[in-house]
Amino acid sequence: MTIVVGCDNAAVELKNTLIACLKEQGVTVEDEGCMDASDPTVYPLVAKRVCENIIRSGYAKRGVLVCGTGIGMCITANKFPGIRAAVGHDCFSAERSILSNNGNVLCFGARVIGPELAKKILREWITLEFQDGSSTPKVQAILDIERENMK
Template sequence: MVDVGVDASSKTAYPDVAIAAAQMIADGKADRALLICGTGLGVAISANKVKGIRAATAHDSYSVERLVLSNNAQVLTFGQRVIGIELASRLAREWLTYHFDESSASAQKVALITEFENKDQ
């Protein structure tokens, strides 16, 4: 586990942290990232700007499951102002147990997303 976050007194903008974490995944230095901001949305948008990264906000068990099993997302984001610490902890633990199956029906859909991302536009 690598903490790329900020401490309580830091003024670092959330996009800097989200992009740094996502870049670690893209560079093969990390497998996943858990990112938190006020809503979870800003860090998800920021992380998704890094090529090859799939990030989404999820605040329930089913969405966390589908994030990995259907979408092979490497980044889970939470909204600190939206979700309680107990639920966030439980969802993070659940998220870590899921692994994408490259032979699943969803693999072809994820491949289409990747193909589009890799197109010269």
């Protein structure tokens, strides 16, 4: 599994903590920045780099985005075709992002969640895979709406 990560300058410390956590789990990590708190790159541009990387991989990769709240990254990520991002500040929401919505990007807010809980959620999230079932028609409806609106 490869996870593409990115953050803004408000979330470098949590991003680095999550990268270490992923590597401890044997996950390949690609870091799209920001690399330090002095980097002025705004979060939408980082989310763009992460999402374009996922798209180029044929959606074989997943993403983790971190900003102050997780909300801006999530909104930006969902502007890209085939990206289904969710803010996951609790285990149940993060779980359902995969199992109910076939999500491929998890967003965190460094000003909202502590590092230990974020690591716990992330460790669980990477073990999950979407299974065809009762949620399949719902995910297909999302894809249909996306296709209609992203022409």
